[in-house]
Amino acid sequence: MTCPLGCSRLPPCRAGTMMADKALRARLARATPAPFPRPSPTPGRGAPAHHRGVPFGGPRTCPLRMRSPAGRTAASGEGGAETATTQAAPRTAPGASVAGDEPADDVLVTEQVAEILQDDSKPLTERVGGAWDSLPYKLRLLLALSSCFVICNMDKVNISVAIIPMAKDLGWSPSVKGLVQSSFFWGYMVSQLPGGFLANKFGGRTVLPGGVFLWSAATAAVPLAAQSLPTLCLSRAAVGLGEAVAPSSAADLVARCIPANERARAMSFIFGGLHVGSITGLLVAPGLIESFGWESVFIVFGGLGLLWTAWWEAEMKRMLLAGEGPEAAPLSLPKSDSDTGALPWRGFLRSRPLQALAFTHFCNNWMHYTMLAWLPTYFTETLHLELSQAAQVSLLPPLAAIAVSTIAGPSADGLIERGWPTSRVRKTAQALAFLGPLGCLVAVPAFQDQPWVAIALIAGALGLNSFALAGLYCNHQDLSPRYASVLLGMTNTAAAVPGIFGVTLTGLLLDQTDSDWGLSLFYPSAMWFAFGAAVFVALGSSDKQDFDGNNAPFAWEARLPPWIKRRFAGADVPSADANGNGNGNGNGKAG
Known part of the structure; x- marks a missing residue:
């Protein structure tokens, strides 16, 4: 047969x-x-x-x-020549232009979709389904991932709006509010590295729906969990556990399916869903609270995530049967001759550019998480806006971020295509993402008596920070497309720390300084931006890192107790000769 x-x-x-x-x-x-x-x-x-x-x-x-069991590019089984031929064969996405064939540009795709939608002889659902199927599979994949991130941030910002009526009903102080909002990051931080490892081993296509299901179920359970503070914090921590795998899964899928010269646009488009999610959540949540109570926000938003999970599984099966999608792609991730399936943790720890990237990610997220948690409260308590007005005003920063993100990704890709060094492009984008917001944040406290000026400065700060989508968020794929999901998991672990300590510290400072928002919220973010810009410009790089080749044991490992050596013996990655035989020694130079 x-x-x-x-x-x-x-x-x-x-x-x-x-x-x-x-x-x-x-x-x-x-x-x-x-x-x-x-x-x-x-x-x-x-x-x-x-x-x-x-x-x-x-x-x-x-x-x-x-596809090998580990989810990475591998030989079909017999003969290296056959494998090399197969991997070298170019893959053309559905609807893409190929040599000798008629071009398939965006105009043709748009005309085809419009023609399908205007066919009145078919029901609307059939027309929409046909238009969706006519899109290139990579575009469908990016749309699916972006919609996932929309729901992700809807379930993240819902607490920042609902916390206001919840605090009134349950009698919470600012420090308790900070504790509740920071509990999300308990789970978010501890699952970053496991999420990156799972995405690298099993593929983002498999890991992502599991995370969405977990955070959606935990979100829907908040009304029941709110009966006591510990159970509410545990529920929000479960939301963080689920959402933590989303960035690593997306990075894995982009590294596998998207060419290098298109990744900045792809990442900008996917992570742009976070801003859309913030806008959607801030628009919908006040109406639900006023009409049905704060409990309805969590039930509705959690239900959306459960529906997305079912749709994703059905869509991935359809793509596979059509020979499309992540599971059908001949993966382009480079494979090291010395690869044994173990992750090169020592190579990760030795990499100076990765260390700089982790610190940069930490600095970047300090403002993002503290603003996400406290802006609605700032607008209601300091600018004296109603809940619905505060939520509507909170839309302005995400709108500014969307506007900037549409410029950042294409501009960065265009500069790289024109011959700019990738490192220079990443550093320029990240410097804009730090230094522009720094000036805005320092000026905000001076205009608290002029609400619209303060709002404009906050919107400008969050908008300019979207240049990071062409900076640090693309740097993981630059350093190693093969380990991009693991690297993002590592740096996102550091970046989750502000969600725990920054959000909680802001609440404590508000209690201690009699609600001085400059000292509590704006100046700390500006300080971290200054540090982050200096470190990334000085130490950051986009040069590919040979993590496998720099994975030799550290010198201090020889002094470890024998039981620890036995426990981590499997972490060594032996070098291989031309015939693939390991010599039992580590790769690279000992550190």
């Missing part, structure tokens, strides 16, 4: 077996291009997606068999 997809491999691959179903074979037959020679050996858009890039009539090695 041969693979229905035309693979030369026996037995047929798993996706090929599924395609043997009658309905799917008919669908494949409709998609098969006409049997006449083309000027290019690469099939056009009509070919099955995961067989593109293979010459007509030649032997086909199905890229679906290339």
Whole structure:
């Protein structure tokens, strides 16, 4: 029996077996291009997606068999030559332009979608589904990830609005409010490294829906958990546990599926969903609270996440059956000759650019998390706005952030394409993300008697900080596309610390300084921005890091007790000779 997809491999691959179903074979037959020679050996858009890039009539090695158990690029099983040929075959996304084929640009895609939507002979749901299916799979993937981040921030900001009526009903002081809001980051910080490890091992496609399900269920459970302070804090910590895997999963999917010269735009688009989520949450939450009580916010927002989880699973299965999506992609992540599946933790710890990136991420998130938690309270208590007005005014910073993020990503990619060194582009973007907001934050306390000037300065600070989407948030893929999810998990662990200590410290300072918002909220963020800009410009880099080759044991490890050495013996990554035989020694130089 041969693979229905035309693979030369026996037995047929798993996706090929599924395609043997009658309905799917008919669908494949409709998609098969006409049997006449083309000027290019690469099939056009009509070919099955995961067989593109293979010459007509030649032997086909199905890229679906290339995934190793660890979720990274691997040989199909026999012979390095066959593997090299398969990995070298270019992959063309559905609807993409290829040599010798008619171009498929954004105009053609837009016209096709418009034509489908305007077909009045079909029901609206069928038209919308057809328009969605006509989009290139990478665009569908980015839209799905961005919508996930919309829900992510909706479930993060809901507490910042609901905390105001909750504090009145339950009699909370500012320090207790800070404790409740910081409890989210208890779970968020501790699951960053596990989330990055899981995304690297099993792929973001598998890890992401599990995280969404966890945080959505925990969000919906808040009304019950609010009966006592400890259970409420544990519920919010569970929300943080689930949301922590989202950035690493997205970084893993982008590193696997998106070319290097498009990643800044992709990351800007995906993480732009956070700003849309903030806007949506701040718009919807006050109306729900006024109409149905603060409990309704958590039930509705949590339900949205559960629906997204079911939709994601269905969409990923459809993509796989069509030979598209993350599971069907011939993964382009580089594989080290010395790879044994163990993560090169010593290489991570030795990397100076990674150390600088972790500190930069910490500084960047201090303002983000403290502002996210305390801005609605600042607007109601200091600027004397009603709850609905405070929520509406809180929309301005995310709107400014969206406007800047639409400029930051394309501008950075354009500079790289024009020949700018990637490190210079990343440092320039991050310097703008730090120094521009620094000036705005220092000026805010001077204009507390002029509310709209203060609001404009806050919006400007958060808006300019979106240049970080083309700076630090792209730097993980620059340092190592292979380990991007793990690196983001590591730096996000450091970046979650402000969520715990910064949010709590702000509440304590407000109690101790009689609500001096300058000393409690704005000046600390400006101080960390100054430190972060200096460190990233001086020590940051976008040069690829050889983490595997710099993973030799540290000199002090020889002095460890024997039981610790036995416990971590599996962490050593032996070097390999040309035949793949390990010599038992670490790679690189001992540190």
